[in-house]
Amino acid sequence: MIAGHFGLAAGVKAKAPRLPLWALMLATFWLDVIFIILFPFGIESLTQVDPAHPAYGGALIHAYYTHSLVGALLIAAVTGWLASYPWGQDGGLVIGAVVFSHWILDLIVHRPDLPILPGNAGNLPLLGFGLWEFPVASAIVELALVLTGAYLYYQRAAALPVPPKANPSDQRRRVLTTSLVTTVLLLLLLLSDVLGL
Numbered sequence: 001m002i003a004g005h006f007g008l009a010a011g012v013k014a015k016a017p018r019l020p021l022w023a024l025m026l027a028t029f030w031l032d033v034i035f036i037i038l039f040p041f042g043i044e045s046l047t048q049v050d051p052a053h054p055a056y057g058g059a060l061i062h063a064y065y066t067h068s069l070v071g072a073l074l075i076a077a078v079t080g081w082l083a084s085y086p087w088g089q090d091g092g093l094v095i096g097a098v099v100f101s102h103w104i105l106d107l108i109v110h111r112p113d114l115p116i117l118p119g120n121a122g123n124l125p126l127l128g129f130g131l132w133e134f135p136v137a138s139a140i141v142e143l144a145l146v147l148t149g150a151y152l153y154y155q156r157a158a159a160l161p162v163p164p165k166a167n168p169s170d171q172r173r174r175v176l177t178t179s180l181v182t183t184v185l186l187l188l189l190l191l192s193d194v195l196g197l
């Protein structure tokens, strides 16, 4: 789902142009970054559902802190609050919302492995609509996110005023090139998601 998360970041960038793209991309992926930090300590882990078919969400993710509903909300709130220092209150709100968007997208694709409370306290039912069980549908959703994000990104870049000394057709070529490179990178990520890399 990496491509889908990043596609969303590219789309948000179009709507919140003051926020750097790297910050939005990092925000979409922030819960997984913390997961990767906790992983070596055995606090959160992965188990392979079907080792023969590692593609598309072939793993159950035991991320009972970072990927619990309440945990994700807390991480989003703290990250948004920190982001409000460099980027103001609006920027902080956008970053917080983007951090939490990761949980929403994960909720759609994950098999039921997302707890409500941190540490799965109270043994409440685990959440996840399991779209990953249908690789074609998952790829289509992700492709839609990538294409929408890339399109919004391109639209915004194309609408920027041409710098006074720049040649308008050079400028247009530059916008098209960056947008195309972004799209190709996202599509490659999507391919790696589909192959389960």
Ligand SMILES: [Zn+2]
Residues within 6 Å of the ligand: 031, 032, 067, 102, 106
């Ligand atoms: Zn995740």
